Amino acid sequence: NAGVTQTPKFQVLKTGQSMTLQCAQDMNHNSMYWYRQDPGMGLRLIYYSASEGTTDKGEVPNGYNVSRLNKREFSLRLESAAPSQTSVYFCASSEDPGAPQHFGDGTRLSIL
Amino acid sequence: AQSVSQHNHHVILSEAASLELGCNYSYGGTVNLFWYVQYPGQHLQLLLKYFSGDPLVKGIKGFEAEFIKSKFSFNLRKPSVQWSDTAEYFCAVNANTGNQFYFGTGTSLTVIP
Numbered sequence: 001n002a003g004v005t006q007t008p009k010f011q012v013l014k015t016g017q018s019m020t021l022q023c024a025q026d027m028n029h030n031s032m033y034w035y036r037q038d039p040g041m042g043l044r045l046i047y048y049s050a051s052e053g054t055t056d057k058g059e060v061p062n063g064y065n066v067s068r069l070n071k072r073e074f075s076l077r078l079e080s081a082a083p084s085q086t087s088v089y090f091c092a093s094s095e096d097p098g099a100p101q102h103f104g105d106g107t108r109l110s111i112l
Numbered sequence: 113a114q115s116v117s118q119h120n121h122h123v124i125l126s127e128a129a130s131l132e133l134g135c136n137y138s139y140g141g142t143v144n145l146f147w148y149v150q151y152p153g154q155h156l157q158l159l160l161k162y163f164s165g166d167p168l169v170k171g172i173k174g175f176e177a178e179f180i181k182s183k184f185s186f187n188l189r190k191p192s193v194q195w196s197d198t199a200e201y202f203c204a205v206n207a208n209t210g211n212q213f214y215f216g217t218g219t220s221l222t223v224i225p
Contacts, residue, residue, distance in 0.1 A: 004155075031211070040121075042202060042217040043156075050211045058212060090155065097211035098144050103155040 002026050006091050006104035013081045013111045021076040021107050023091030031094045032074035033058075033101065034066060036087040043090065049074055050097045081111045116205050118216035125193050126224050133188040133219050135203030145186040146204040146213075147177055156202065162186065173197070195225045 007022045025032065030051045035043040035058075045058030049068040063085060065077045074093075078085060088108050092101040117136045125131060137143065147159040160171025167179040177188045186203060203216040 043215040045212055098206045100158045100161055105155045
């Protein structure tokens with residue numbers, strides 16, 4: 001019972017480098033989400049995918065892109081990393097929009 | 113945009129004390145409400161949820177929450193906390209016609225044995 005799996009768990013990047021965070025869920029959920037968690041700011045939604053084939057911007061989308069590769073996978077890409085993107089990134093999925101979300105273990109990303 | 117306020121940023125309690133964490137939201141329409149818990153080093157887990165019906169909802173581990181529509185509040189309660197309740201607690205709101213969740217900034221709870 002893996003649930004939501006995120007890779008990698010930790011990553012250090014230099015400013016300007018690019019990388020993709022991977023997320024996969026095995027619960028046959030329709031909706032998937034990417035959040036960032038920063039101290040004192042809670043979780044903020046970056047992008048979400050209400051269903052396979054659709055993606056929408058959340059609260060803080062600038063500097064990020066996403067791909068809903070198939071029903072299981074939803075990746076987050078940083079094209080040119082900036083120190084302000086240092087954060088813990090969580091992927092989540094839910095059966096449908098508005099349903100309770102299931103979270104992955106997070107990716108701790110540091111950008112120097 | 114909706115907003116969710118958790119006024120208690122850090123709460124310290126002794127074991128067996130009662131707990132109440134506040135959550136207020138700003139949205140005039142129908143909402144779905146959630147409390148999540150994040151234990152140290154772990155991912156967020158659902159504690160309880162409210163969609164409709166009885167405004168007093170019970171969740172896991174003895175937690176409950178009360179939805180008061182007139183006050184736009186969804187406060188979390190537990191009659192007697194344990195050391196193992198030490199964690200960060202997040203309130204979240206979803207307009208039931210929308211796709212986005214809005215999370216509060218979280219309340220860090222420390223329970224002293």
